[in-house]
Amino acid sequence: MENGAAKPVIVAIDGPSGTGKSSTSKAVAAQLGLSYLDTGAQYRAITWWMVTSGIDIEDPTAIAAVAGKPEIISGTDPAGPTITVDGTDVSGPIRTQEVTSKVSAVSAVPEVRARITELQRSLATSAERGIVVEGRDIGTTVLPDADLKIFLTASPEARAARRSGELKGADVNATREALIKRDAADSSRKTSPLAKADDAVEVDTTELTLTQVIECVVTLVEEKRTAK
Numbered sequence: 001m002e003n004g005a006a007k008p009v010i011v012a013i014d015g016p017s018g019t020g021k022s023s024t025s026k027a028v029a030a031q032l033g034l035s036y037l038d039t040g041a042q043y044r045a046i047t048w049w050m051v052t053s054g055i056d057i058e059d060p061t062a063i064a065a066v067a068g069k070p071e072i073i074s075g076t077d078p079a080g081p082t083i084t085v086d087g088t089d090v091s092g093p094i095r096t097q098e099v100t101s102k103v104s105a106v107s108a109v110p111e112v113r114a115r116i117t118e119l120q121r122s123l124a125t126s127a128e129r130g131i132v133v134e135g136r137d138i139g140t141t142v143l144p145d146a147d148l149k150i151f152l153t154a155s156p157e158a159r160a161a162r163r164s165g166e167l168k169g170a171d172v173n174a175t176r177e178a179l180i181k182r183d184a185a186d187s188s189r190k191t192s193p194l195a196k197a198d199d200a201v202e203v204d205t206t207e208l209t210l211t212q213v214i215e216c217v218v219t220l221v222e223e224k225r226t227a228k
Contacts (some may be wrong), residue, residue, distance in 0.1 A: 003015070003065055005042055005099070006054050007042075007225070008127060008129055008130035008131075009032075009034070009130035009131075009147045009148070009221060009224060009225055010127075010130060010131055010133070010143055010145075010146045010147050010148075010198075011028070011034070011130070011131070011132045011133070011146060011147065011148045011150070011217075011221055012125055012133055012134075012138035012139040012142070012143050012149045012150065012151075012197075013025045013028075013104070013132060013133070013134040013135075013138070013142075013150045013151075013152065013217070014135055014136055014137065014138050014139050014149070014152070014194070014195075014196065014197070014200065015152035015153060016136070016138070016153075016179070016182075016194060017040075017182070018060045018154065018159025018160065018161065018179055018180060019153060019205050020152060020153035020154070020160060020162065020205050020210055020213050021134050021152050022038060022040075022134060023209065023210055023214075024134075024152065024213050024214055024217055025038070025078075025132045025133075025134040025213045026077075026078045026081070026132075027210075028132050028214055028216075028217045028218055028221065029078035029131070029132040030078040031214070031218055031220065032080060032130075032132075032221060032222075033083060033129055034078070034129055034130045034131055034132050035076035035077070035078070035123075035127040035129070035130070035131040035132070036076055036077070036078035036081055036131065036132050036133075036134075036136075036155060037074060037081075037120065037123055037124070037131060037132070037133045037134070038074075038081055038134055039077050039116070039133060039134060039135035039136075039142070040103075040134070040135060040136075041074065041081070041083045041094060041113070041122070041137065041177045042074060042089075042116050043059065043096050043103055043106065043107045044095070044099050044103050045070070045072050045085050045090050045095070046070060046093035046101045046102075046106060046112060046115075046116065047069070047099050047102050047106040047107070048085065048090055048093055048099050049069075049070040049072075049085050049086075050063060050066070050102075050106055051099065051102060053066070054201075055107050056088045056107060058104050059102075060108075060109045060151040061125070063106055063109045063111070063112060064110070064111035064112070067109065067111040067112045067114075067115045068115055069113075069220050070085050070086055071085065071086050071087075072084070072116075073120060073193060074119070074123060076123060076127065076131065078132075079120035083112070090137060091163050100113075104182055104185040104186060105185075106191075107183070107189075108184075108190075108191065109191075110190075110191045114190050117141065117142050119141050119144070120133065120140060120143075123196070124142075124143055129190055130147075132133070133146075136186055136193075136194040137193065137194065137195065138198050138201075139151070139199075140195050140196075140197045140205055144197070145221050145226050148201070148220055148221055148224045149197045149199055149200035149201065150200060150201050150202075150203060150217060150220065151196040151197070151200040151201070151202045151203070151204050152202075152205055152213070153202060153203070153204050153205065153206075154204065154205045154206045155206045156176055156179060156180060157176065157181055158205070158206045159176075160172050160173075160176035160179055160219070162177045170181040170212060193196075201220060203216055203217070
């Protein structure tokens with residue numbers, strides 16, 4: 001292998017929402033020339049499909065029965081990640097409040113997680129230069145052998161402020177309550193809960209700017225690359 005050609009590196013970035021996970025992951029991937037996968041978007045996409053197909057979100061059996069139906073395709077270019085369901089671009093519709101409020105329930109169904117995990121693993125293993133994969137259970141369940149695992153945290157207040165900045169017209173206190181509720185749902189579900197892997201590097205982003213977080217993660221990736 002030539003000196004210039006680095007081995008593909010797989011980076012798992014986990015943590016709850018509002019920790020700067022997406023912005024960090026995208027920027028790190030772009031800076032290092034890696035692919036990028038937002039796994040949350042995949043769960044949102046299957047949730048959007050369930051909602052628009054009239055599936056009863058309260059019924060895990062109904063969800064499980066159709067989990068294999070929609071074709072979900074993720075574009076992994078960090079400069080412009082895409083997501084389609086059965087050929088339809090759903091990058092806008094999956095960010096609505098309706099999908100956000102239902103994604104935890106759909107994601108908790110084991111058949112849904114098995115289906116999406118399979119998609120994620122195939123994308124990670126086929127990324128020629130390597131990939132940054134962000135989510136909630138990447139380092140623990142999806143890619144337990146990732147070269148580098150990072151777990152981002154931040155105080156509930158900091159996360160709510162960032163999240164309400166992203167959601168137009170959102171109330172910070174309501175956002176904080178919703179985040180805490182979703183954390184509880186994601187951390188307590190039986191299948192692949194939100195959890196920090198034993199070998200993950202924890203980065204508390206409460207007091208850090210986005211640029212500082214990106215620099216920190218890029219340094220960690222580069223250290224791993226030279227050690228490989």
